[in-house]
Amino acid sequence: MPSRNLVLVNITIVVLAVFLDQAVKALVVMTMELGEAIPILPFLALLHARNTGIAFSMFADTGPLGLALLAGVVLVAVLYLWVKTPPDRKLTHFALAIVVGGAIGNLIDRLLLGYVVDYVFFHTPLFEFAVFNLADSFISVGAFLIVLDEIVLTPMRERRIKRQSASD
Structure with missing residues (x-):
């Protein structure tokens, strides 16, 4: 079982991730029209978009309630794995915290708005990547760190x- 200090650190990370995600989304919604793009670099733009699906707009036809239920089930599974993670696996605890924060951030959008606010758009003249948000980044980076x-x-x-035990 994780120590009280580890639990508090993890909860703090989750809360910060949710706060940052929701703050940036609110800023995008307040300052940009839907569909408006602001070029940042030749391959990067801010683009105010709505995602009614999950990653890469998959399952967009499922509807907001179905997707919220799916997200809730995944969140419960991740929380279960998190509780089972040994306390010394600090990187995994951090990674799970940002995954949970990202999932909660997108779940808030889905429940309150019926869609997720996206705004990061990578593109080249030949290729356009999906539009995503900070919560998606938290989930992706967290998953990568867990695998690592x-x-x-x-x-x-x-x-x-x-090796140390054998040499002692």
Whole structure:
């Protein structure tokens, strides 16, 4: 079971992720018309968009309530995994916190608005990437960090501990 301090740190990270996500989305909605694009770099723009699906607009026909229920089920599963994660796996705890924060940020949009506010648009003259938001970034980076910790860092740590034990 995680220590009280770890739980407080994790909750703080979740709250900060949700706050940042919702603040940026509110700023986009207040200052940009739907469909308006503001070029930042030749390959990057702010583009006020609405996503009625999940990542890359998948399941857009499911409807906001169905997607909110799906997100809720996934969130419960992630929370279960989080509770089962050993306290010494600090990177995984951080990663799960930003995944949960991102999921909550998008769930708030879906429940209150019926869609998710997106605004980051990567593109080239030949290729357009999906429009996404900070919550999506939290989820993606968190998932990457979990995989990194699980597949690379933890096995390295375990090998190092075995070597140290063998040399003692």
